[in-house]
Amino acid sequence: MTAFSLEPAQLAWCAELRALAAERLRPLAEKGEPGRVNRPLVTELGRLGLLRRVFASGALDLCLMRESLARACTEAETALALQGLGAHPVHAHGTAAQRARWLPGVTDGTAVAAFALSEPGAGSDAAALELTAHPDGPSHADGTAHPDATAHPDATAHPDTTAHPDGTGRWRLTGEKCWISNAPEADFYTVFARTTPGAGARGVTAFLVPADRPGLTGRGLDMLAPHPIGALDFDGVPVTSDDVLGKVDRGFRVAMGTLNLFRPSVGAFAVGMAQAALDATLAHTARRGAFGGTLRDLQAVSHQVAEMALRTEAARLMVYAAATAYDEGATDVPARSAMAKLLATETAQYVVDTAVQLHGARALRRGHLLEHLYREVRAPRVYEGASEVQRGIIAKELYARQEAR
Template sequence: MTIAEGTLTDLLTDVRRVASERLAPIAHAGTDGRVNRDLLRALSTEGVLGMLFPGHGTDGAQTTAETICLLREALAYGCVEAEVALAMQGIGGYPVLQSGQRHHLDRWLGPLREGTAVAAFALTEPDAGSGAAALRLEAVADGDGWRLHGTKMWTTNAPDADFYTTFARTTQGAGARGVTAFLVPADSPGLKATSVELFAPHPIGRLDFDSVRVTRADVLGEVDRGFRVAMKTFDLFRPSVGAAAVGMAQAALDAAVRHTSQRQAFGQALGRQQAVAHALSDAATKLEASRLLVRAAAAAHDSGDGRVTAKSAMAKLFATESAQQVIDTAFQFHGASGLRAGHLLEGLYREIRASRIFEGASEIQRDIIARDLYRDTPIGRRAGGTAKAAELSATGAN
């Protein structure tokens, strides 16, 4: 492990350094829209995956939301591709770690930690994005198991993953309570995975299931309780979406401060112009508020706070929306230079846009927050209160 043990500040600094000096060159050598296995192995070699999956051997030790937030913020600052790779490995792998059977842990946990196996998370469908109750991938009973029929869309790490954490409907008409989570190996007969080209070059794809066979040995958690599997992972990872946005925004702000301190216009540095200085001051304030919200949400998860879903929604909403504004401001003050292909701001501008959609769009986060506000009122109880908010929170492009 090359990242030094120490304070949380030390961790943030060390991971930033590793990301920019060691991971970025490997990331840049990869292919847009496809899994970079060299990058995943490097994340393991540098000790980052070991912090995400902290156990030894095949024990089920889990990390904290605080650690995930620090890792994603630091990686996003130094190498966004590495942050995306870590997040997708975590989202796909944690359902196995948290809810897998012993043979799942024996088979997959070591390779996940070593970066030699690629995990994926398949929840969203073409017609089911912002509500788990609408999932239609059908699991038809077949002897001691099921046959999966249907399509998943916006699946992380497709088509290059080694297995897909897949959510299918095992009981019709039961809403979120009729969904089961399965571990589906990528080489399963009848499974076809194809790549989807995105605005930001993330490895995302489509899965088509044509009578894919699964059994009880493939179930993660309990039959018809797969929604719980998804929620455990989302509650852990959602604050860190905001953390990644903070990391990207900090990189943009730092670049803007450097640029405006040197760029001369009208006889003085841009940074001496009040309009520029005040805009960057506002950006810095939003960024610091975002960081505090993210860390508060992570602390809420790690302490078992019952309002973690709402607090995570607040952190994701504010941090991602603010980061978009911070990066846009930094872009504006770079002028035409920021428009060059390959410029830091050009890349961050494309990357940040997805964060306002993935793991629940900003509008869904507002719904979750509103339901929490009204949960003890008559309208909140009629709407289903926190249960409905939780159902909404396990959504988005995954």
Template structure:
């Protein structure tokens, strides 16, 4: 299973049972046709019917989502990634797009959207990035023009997962010009809102990604997520939760690559022996395993900090450390796995060919590695004061 039996952040018996259940459920999605570059609604609906999506919000009951448990989210994403990266990505995006609603929406807004997210009938999206505001999210320029009824939104969002097919968007817009991060407000926008259009982007990674245009889209105070000009905090709280889980996704991909490499090295014969008998192979596998374990521990440390209510700068710093190390390590592990497999590892349809394409994006989205290093440095300086 790739899980350590005991360590500082080992799994309880209940968590081990949950991981086994997630793995068994994920295996039932094999018959669902993959979809490249668009939302796979049959897959999301199947995950909802199986109860997997309720795990995004810290529970397994049939009740509407109420809370988010970081450790469970990380465990869910890591285990899913070892079985089906498409299912894992779809699940992660259900959480990312809906968590601003969960944490900052009104009761009416939560009741309208979250039960459908948990059942797989509603597909959400997290709309933060723009053509000129990616890593520097505080520089976003989607304009919210105030009027008697609320605001109208004008501008473009891009690199948005699940766009343009989402049913609901958590949108971050500028309400106060020139105020940087302090002038951003979060809104909930229905996917079918008048003035909202978009198109898909064709990327190397297979999941849905697109651009969304806002041409006078109307929003009211009932559509606010949190307070006016406080939307940047809504975005950052969401990322503090989901960045460790991106690391968990990376750990799961790396574990799948390692498991395949260990099996291949054991059975592959060359130069009169097995590939695993070569010292160079042994050292590579040892390094792969060590980096995976280190990434897993950092992810669980960050999740524990979040769930335990650690100081905000600790939560943010550990989340950045987990995402940085786990995603960078996964890229290296998958690359080494391809090297051990040789040309067959790059053959279309091979597990490693797919992982090789998919492992690259997590080093960029939800804050590129360079951004994570900056966040970590700021956290260290704050902690030393």
């Protein structure tokens, strides 16, 4: 199989996913409250086995799932994707105990996960995050504080998952996270915090933080997109070496590895929305009367529809190519992932906007498919790396490749 031609079994699976989304998931989505976690919807995703497949499949399968669900029910697509994004670091870097504790609940839809990277002052520049993991060693018998033994003399990453020479590895998290999907209603968070001051990307550690830890509070944010997004406040939240995902000071690798997997699938989400808008436009322009015929008879309209289809298919192929490169372990995954997300999200914005224009005022009415897609399509150009960040990644990779020749 190549990246550019799906096999019959894959095409049949995509059709099955679209049917499931329309028949079983959309009714649950319609009963949900905008801006809140729809737990019945998440549970149904688990019951259908789709959440388990997120962790058992490769990047291409993930893209096919997200594209197919998005064509019929964006809420179901987003609920599935957020479970994968929040729990993938546990799946890929967690200890046996961490995986056993949390992944069964994630895959059966009874535990909601969240990926907590962004901060008010560290969005696109994730290495600049300021949520701090302060050392919190045990006290001596005389009641004095344990000396701070976290900093290595050379400020490099620690070779294991503990920060203290006595092996305790205890910290207190202090700071804020913002724009976190599923917050503040998630059951646990993959949290990225600074363990070594002044070390940039090399001083960040990933922690698995259950939502019931003392000192952790949150609030929802009223956003344009209908899925839940919130802010989290950490007031001395206790964590230990048992909560570390991967290694101390190596958390940025955990974050970037997760984003490299999910960026092409953000593109797949965008392609699914673009295809839904295109499908609606084809149906509308074929039946809507205008000037003695239908809209499709007007060259200005038919050419716009052709452009929508052209861009959607080009984006789809780039997403599939990036996902296949990831599955094959190619060396150019960061650039391909960035290209796929950039092209697909920008394309979806164009296609949905054009679809609204061709539908006219009816598309602006609350409850119309395109009104819904118009609100949904804007955010993917910002989250998991804004379009400008993706262009920076692409350029960096191109120049690095040129210099290596």
